[in-house]
Amino acid sequence: MNRPLSGAGLGFRRELIEPLKHSVPNVIDFFEVAPENWAGLGGRSAKDLRHFTERYPFVCHGLSLSLGGPAPLDTQLLHKTKAFMKAHGMQLFTEHLSWCSDESHLYDLLPIPCTQEAVMWTAKRIKQAQDILEMRIGIENASTYIAPPGAEMSEAEFVAAVVREADCLLHLDVNNIYVNSQNFGFDALDYLNTLPLERTCYVHVAGHYVEPDGLLIDTHGAEVVDPVWHLLLAAYERMGGDVPTCLERDFNLPSLNELTVEVMQIARLQAQAPRMKKVA
Structure with a gap:
């Protein structure tokens, strides 16, 4: 089950299981799951997941580890995730650079202060x-909607500092860069160029919602817009087109055929970009 991860992928949603069982489009190279939603399940859900993990590579993308949070790291979740990944032959785990819990889960991804102290705190937890x-x-x-006070560096500089201090990899989300750039008024390409793109192991692309007042919300519930596609191509031009890239779509799910059109767009942009081997 230890298949190499590459190409264009799609988030694995229960609503898509039946059409995917009928036929998986050739352009879909892999799928992504959140361990919180699948680990430990039995019955039909477990059988359905096994049906696909025996045939396709899967990425494990966490939602609730709260790497920047104040509470002790959830080691029980990590051990559960490790067993889940081993059982299904998953070779990559990614998580958000955010926090989402203290004494209990807050069910939102909150921004971490961009300070040197937070760099060291978060990197220590990533190492753990x-x-x-x-x-x-x-x-x-991550996408953010407030800027914590006391910033000592830009958001992009903070991401880069954490990745380097923790000696971890970068999961690049181009829609999150675009959303934040519009909400906070910075240049998305400058942000992209500040990141250690040579460490990129995985990419997300998604759609978002625009509030009546112009605020962008990272909903994963709409089609990817042209500026985000352009930013994805710019990322490929800097780091190469051979980084596995997943289309996120969590709400307002269209048909599998419509989703496949966007996965095909990922594959087309990957094919346009140079092939470069990352130095992790």
Whole structure:
């Protein structure tokens, strides 16, 4: 089950299982799952997942590890995730550079202050997670809607500092860069160029929602817009087109055929970009 991860992929949703069982489009090279939603399940859900993990590579993308949070790291979740990944032959785990819990889960991904103290705190917790999982993990730049006070560096500089201090990998989300650039008024390409793109192990692309007042919300519930496609191509031109890239679509799910059109767009942009081997 240890298949190489490459190409263009799609988030694995229960609503898509039946059409995918009928036929998986050739352009879909892999799938992504959240361990919180699948680990430990039995019955039909477990059988359905096994049906696909025996045939396709899967990425494990966490939602609730709260790497920047104040509470002790959830080592029980990490051990559960490790067993889940081993059972299904998954070779890559990624998580958000954010926090989402203290005494209980807050069910939102909150921004971490961009300070040197937070760099060291978060990197220490990432190292702990890597020690438990026995692998380097990818850390995703998150969408944010408030800027914590006391910033000592830009958001992009903070992401880069954490990745380097933790000696982990980068999970690049181009839609999150675009959303934040519009909401906070910075240049998305400058942000992209600040990141250690040579460490990129995985990419997300998604759609978002625009509020009546112009605020962008990272919903994963709409089609990818042209500026995000352009930013994805710019990322490929800097790091190469051979980084596995997943289309996220969590709400307002269209048909599998419509999703496949966007996965095909990922594959087309990958084919246009140079092939470069990352130095992790």
